[in-house]
Amino acid sequence: MAGRQGAQRPNGATQGKICQFKLVLLGESAVGKSSLVLRFVKGQFHEYQESTIGAAFLTQTVCLDDTTVKFEIWDTAGQERYHSLAPMYYRGAQAAIVVFDITNQDTFARAKGWVKELQRQASPNIVIALAGNKADLAQKRMVEYEEAQAYAEENSLLFIETSAKTAMNVNEIFLAIAKKLPKNEGGGPTQSRQSGVKLNNEQTQQSEGGCCK
Amino acid sequence: MIVWLGFLWNLQEGKIEVPPEKFLSVQSVLRDILHNIGHVTARKVASFVGKIISLKPALGTVCQMMTRNLSVALCNRKGWDLNLDLPSVCRQELEFWLKSLHSLPNVTLTPISEIPEKIMFSDASSYAAAGFTLERNTKIVHYMWKDDEKNKSSTWRELKTICLVLKGLGSDLSGKLVKIYTDNQNVVRIACKGSMKMELHQLALEVLGFCVAHSIRLELAWIPRDLNAYADELSKIFDFDDWEVLYEKEGVYIHINVNSHTSDKDAHLPGKVYLIQKPEGTFIEWKAEEILQVDGNQDQDWAVIGSSLSVGYKPDKDSDALNMLTESRKKYNVSFDLMDLKSFKRNAPNHGWAYIIFILKDGTTYPALHFHNGGSKALLQQFGKYIHIKRSPNDSRLFIVQEHDPDMLSKSFDELHLFADSSSDLVSKFIKDPYTTTLGGFSKVTNFLRDTLLQQEVAIHRPKEELAAILNEEIPGMEISQQEPGYELVTKTKLPSRPEVERSAPLNNTEWTKHMDKEGRILNVDHLKEVIFRGGIDPGIRSEVWKFLLGYYDWQSTYKTRADIRKRKVDDYFRMKLQWKTISDAQERRFSLLRERKCLIEKDVTRTDRTHKFFEGECNPNLQVLNDVLMTYCMYNFDLGYVQGMSDLLSPILVVMENEVDSFWCFAGLMERVCNNFEMDQAGMKVQLAQLHKLMQFTDPELCGYLESHDSGNFYFCFRWLLIQFKREFSFQDVQRLWEVIWTDLPCKNFHLLICLAILDTEKTTLIENKFGFTEILKHINDMTGAIHLEETLRKAEGIFLQLKQSKKLPDALKEIVGVEVTPSSSTSSSNFVTPAGTPVNVEAVPKLEKLTLPKENGHSNASSGTGTAVTTPDDSSIEILVENGADSAVTNFFT
Ligand SMILES: Nc1nc2c(ncn2[C@@H]2O[C@H](COP(=O)(O)OP(=O)(O)OP(=O)(O)O)[C@@H](O)[C@H]2O)c(=O)[nH]1
Numbered sequence A: 001m002a003g004r005q006g007a008q009r010p011n012g013a014t015q016g017k018i019c020q021f022k023l024v025l026l027g028e029s030a031v032g033k034s035s036l037v038l039r040f041v042k043g044q045f046h047e048y049q050e051s052t053i054g055a056a057f058l059t060q061t062v063c064l065d066d067t068t069v070k071f072e073i074w075d076t077a078g079q080e081r082y083h084s085l086a087p088m089y090y091r092g093a094q095a096a097i098v099v100f101d102i103t104n105q106d107t108f109a110r111a112k113g114w115v116k117e118l119q120r121q122a123s124p125n126i127v128i129a130l131a132g133n134k135a136d137l138a139q140k141r142m143v144e145y146e147e148a149q150a151y152a153e154e155n156s157l158l159f160i161e162t163s164a165k166t167a168m169n170v171n172e173i174f175l176a177i178a179k180k181l182p183k184n185e186g187g188g189p190t191q192s193r194q195s196g197v198k199l200n201n202e203q204t205q206q207s208e209g210g211c212c213k
Numbered sequence B: 001m002i003v004w005l006g007f008l009w010n011l012q013e014g015k016i017e018v019p020p021e022k023f024l025s026v027q028s029v030l031r032d033i034l035h036n037i038g039h040v041t042a043r044k045v046a047s048f049v050g051k052i053i054s055l056k057p058a059l060g061t062v063c064q065m066m067t068r069n070l071s072v073a074l075c076n077r078k079g080w081d082l083n084l085d086l087p088s089v090c091r092q093e094l095e096f097w098l099k100s101l102h103s104l105p106n107v108t109l110t111p112i113s114e115i116p117e118k119i120m121f122s123d124a125s126s127y128a129a130a131g132f133t134l135e136r137n138t139k140i141v142h143y144m145w146k147d148d149e150k151n152k153s154s155t156w157r158e159l160k161t162i163c164l165v166l167k168g169l170g171s172d173l174s175g176k177l178v179k180i181y182t183d184n185q186n187v188v189r190i191a192c193k194g195s196m197k198m199e200l201h202q203l204a205l206e207v208l209g210f211c212v213a214h215s216i217r218l219e220l221a222w223i224p225r226d227l228n229a230y231a232d233e234l235s236k237i238f239d240f241d242d243w244e245v246l247y248e249k250e251g252v253y254i255h256i257n258v259n260s261h262t263s264d265k266d267a268h269l270p271g272k273v274y275l276i277q278k279p280e281g282t283f284i285e286w287k288a289e290e291i292l293q294v295d296g297n298q299d300q301d302w303a304v305i306g307s308s309l310s311v312g313y314k315p316d317k318d319s320d321a322l323n324m325l326t327e328s329r330k331k332y333n334v335s336f337d338l339m340d341l342k343s344f345k346r347n348a349p350n351h352g353w354a355y356i357i358f359i360l361k362d363g364t365t366y367p368a369l370h371f372h373n374g375g376s377k378a379l380l381q382q383f384g385k386y387i388h389i390k391r392s393p394n395d396s397r398l399f400i401v402q403e404h405d406p407d408m409l410s411k412s413f414d415e416l417h418l419f420a421d422s423s424s425d426l427v428s429k430f431i432k433d434p435y436t437t438t439l440g441g442f443s444k445v446t447n448f449l450r451d452t453l454l455q456q457e458v459a460i461h462r463p464k465e466e467l468a469a470i471l472n473e474e475i476p477g478m479e480i481s482q483q484e485p486g487y488e489l490v491t492k493t494k495l496p497s498r499p500e501v502e503r504s505a506p507l508n509n510t511e512w513t514k515h516m517d518k519e520g521r522i523l524n525v526d527h528l529k530e531v532i533f534r535g536g537i538d539p540g541i542r543s544e545v546w547k548f549l550l551g552y553y554d555w556q557s558t559y560k561t562r563a564d565i566r567k568r569k570v571d572d573y574f575r576m577k578l579q580w581k582t583i584s585d586a587q588e589r590r591f592s593l594l595r596e597r598k599c600l601i602e603k604d605v606t607r608t609d610r611t612h613k614f615f616e617g618e619c620n621p622n623l624q625v626l627n628d629v630l631m632t633y634c635m636y637n638f639d640l641g642y643v644q645g646m647s648d649l650l651s652p653i654l655v656v657m658e659n660e661v662d663s664f665w666c667f668a669g670l671m672e673r674v675c676n677n678f679e680m681d682q683a684g685m686k687v688q689l690a691q692l693h694k695l696m697q698f699t700d701p702e703l704c705g706y707l708e709s710h711d712s713g714n715f716y717f718c719f720r721w722l723l724i725q726f727k728r729e730f731s732f733q734d735v736q737r738l739w740e741v742i743w744t745d746l747p748c749k750n751f752h753l754l755i756c757l758a759i760l761d762t763e764k765t766t767l768i769e770n771k772f773g774f775t776e777i778l779k780h781i782n783d784m785t786g787a788i789h790l791e792e793t794l795r796k797a798e799g800i801f802l803q804l805k806q807s808k809k810l811p812d813a814l815k816e817i818v819g820v821e822v823t824p825s826s827s828t829s830s831s832n833f834v835t836p837a838g839t840p841v842n843v844e845a846v847p848k849l850e851k852l853t854l855p856k857e858n859g860h861s862n863a864s865s866g867t868g869t870a871v872t873t874p875d876d877s878s879i880e881i882l883v884e885n886g887a888d889s890a891v892t893n894f895f896t
């Protein structure tokens, strides 16, 4: 919660709409999922970020025009061995960031696998963003920008190259997702009850299907 | 000096100058215009603008910038020979030229090679502006935005920052070539060329004006955001003059790990706590001391690396460690909006000082803030103005923030609805599993009752009394029974009350050697294990004793056989190590599985415990050892391979053994115990989570029911605990202690599950009274790293074991899980404790082990009689039938 650096919260929670979205990060181990979240939520980067065991949960609030968007972020463990746990976390998610490491072709292949799985099994309206992370290591690049871009276009994904290390495009990718998410009634299926998301009182008036008041 | 292209090229000074005759011609047009203002034709103005623009090669972008309004006016002309309307902004431009034409600095011939005399970085955040100079005695300019300034665009703020930085350093910069780096590209453009937006243009003029007045030649350059990190950081530091600090107190410490000893100087981070009124809200902050002293750093070295765009912070080598420390400390900073606060725990100052743990609505749990010099009360007193606090009836240390929620009533209906919703489900469950369902159901009822009761109380605002309650250390916190009928009924579980057990000193060298005969055989292993179970092992002999606990050495072995074994194991290890070491590149190219594993291991080795001294630093040789042991384990157990989490298990072993081969075999021994955790599809983990569920259904149906009704009945929040045996939850020292206790396989098998229960028991009120759901529970549990009391937890876990053991109606499924003997009616298990390794432990030994002191009200003499049979207690009776039924169904459930 320290340093909401993405955007400041509005004064008083009553002005404007408040939306709450569940977002999940998926991708091969060590591509930088936790680092992206840590950058977005706390504005920090740890060179030796420890691997994620199980899953981590974080929240961050950003402002988009008159709307306050609260992200509930699930950061998952990347290794194939823990694949079977992933559905628990992407179930009911309105957005996903599938991360790969631009210096590693295998991670891109794995990212495609995740996209396919999400398209098949996640909520039908899920907004998927593809993040080519570690863009600061351009000299070791193994995945061409154009290649990823073309793939993203084919699959109607948002695509941005990011760097958790330099903070490049980190806020941007979350904001881009926030922009794409339906902020009015009739948005993606909010399974907040099932997924155990507890709405705080600010949101108690929200309508059934949407995620805003 | 040459004349070329209409300019004077002053090669000596490296400048392009305007020839005097050009100046004269510009000046005469200018005077003419100013004289006849209001009657000047557009053509005349255009000729003036044209002349100025033509000076650009010598004077730079100012020519464009300071003719911007004139150009706009020209665009609006009615005709070339008609009089042109010149608004006041245009006149200002004209006057500028009149005043400054001669004093403008000239463009330098080779701007890139000329080294700026001052390099500065600037950045603006939404509440402050900051800049600093790049030099040995870094100067910092810091400014807090006024309210109206906060609402300006970010470009405005960045540009304004440049003004402020220039003005702030003023005389220092006079006559110099100054380069300012900013991370806003617009700013660079606007400062050079001006802007169509009036307020931005004004600022650009302000910058220019200042530079002209002080003969500063200014170069602005853009750098990517990350490189501007320091200025960025500065711009986020708040200024106490500008924000209202409602309360502050120094001498507030974060203890990096609750179990650390006070002698460990790194274990206590000193800092300051603040309650600050910011525009966005009322914030609680805690900052480590070092971070507060940014301005005090005299010895920071800044260097320009390579081209002008890649400028970075390059600390000198010696301060590396310091930076690391600061970096790691920053992790602990606390900052949150009081509105996000859900609850807090305050421990009264019985150890000399009080500490407070803050818990947010999303489950974020901050490390305890220890008020070594007092002041926690005063801080909490401030809270009363902003939030309503209610003391938990179940835990006198816990305080819950009450929502001012007009929808409270509808919320409780909502919950009622939830309950009604699942009631049909409850019925069908009841048929399958009456015991669990009933208890779970009851706790749902009580949850509901309690929630409604709590909510009703909110209506009565009584902050004064609540505060009085907080501040009154003497009040022992429990008067629940009247308040919450039905609640007590269910919580008093049918277990015997929990006995208190004692823990003792670790096994030391004297005792250890006493347990060896002349040949080195270990005598009385059972007793030795008891000692270890009860107190752990002295670090001095840990590396030796672990080898026995982990099956590297046999307890029956002698010095001689151990030496032989060791020799064999060394050979064995290096044989296996060679196997992967000697795989050629060509071979590897066709060996994807190995490649994959190599890659996985590499990824994890670089990020395992790198803040620990043993693995610290860029080229630490211990990283190679970590890597090699894991690779060799892959060859040793190729079917399992490498799975994330294993490096966490190896690291403490390596630290203890300080030897590659020994570490390997001990690690292999540990993996024997926990390899099921790493199975494909998590089958082993799922079994354990289910076992945990079963156990809690019996030991604490209330909490269990709560978790079930809050999407957490799967216990996934314990995943990390179980997978790597609590490795991430405790400090290195404590993990070592905990592990050796677990490895004794005392007092029962799966004792680690009881440890989970013990921790959850401690957190129970926090989870329930904060009404945490799935996400908040997981977050709270994840945030508990370093905050779990090891010894207390171990005592409690053993207490739970004794409760289970003494419980007359312990379901068979649970007996199976903890391995206590099954009553004669059932024949599924022997009457001995069975360790996972299958070595029977004599039951007779166990009661000796339990130095139990039963609470007085429960004083059954037979509780410690040592027969190993279950003990009846009066508490046992109330739900006898349910338990009986439950026992059977639990068994069937568990195995289906
Ligand atoms: N150079 C560079 N390194 C990065 C970047 N993001 C992450 N890293 C590093 O990559 C490693 C892995 O990052 P994590 O964030 O732990 O990766 P993850 O995807 O969460 O990995 P798992 O938790 O194992 O699934 C760490 O050492 C990070 O420091 C980046 O943008 N640039």
Ligand SMILES: [Mg+2]
Residues within 6 Å of the ligand: A033, A034, A035, A050, A051, A052, A075, A076, A077, A078
């Ligand atoms: Mg991670």
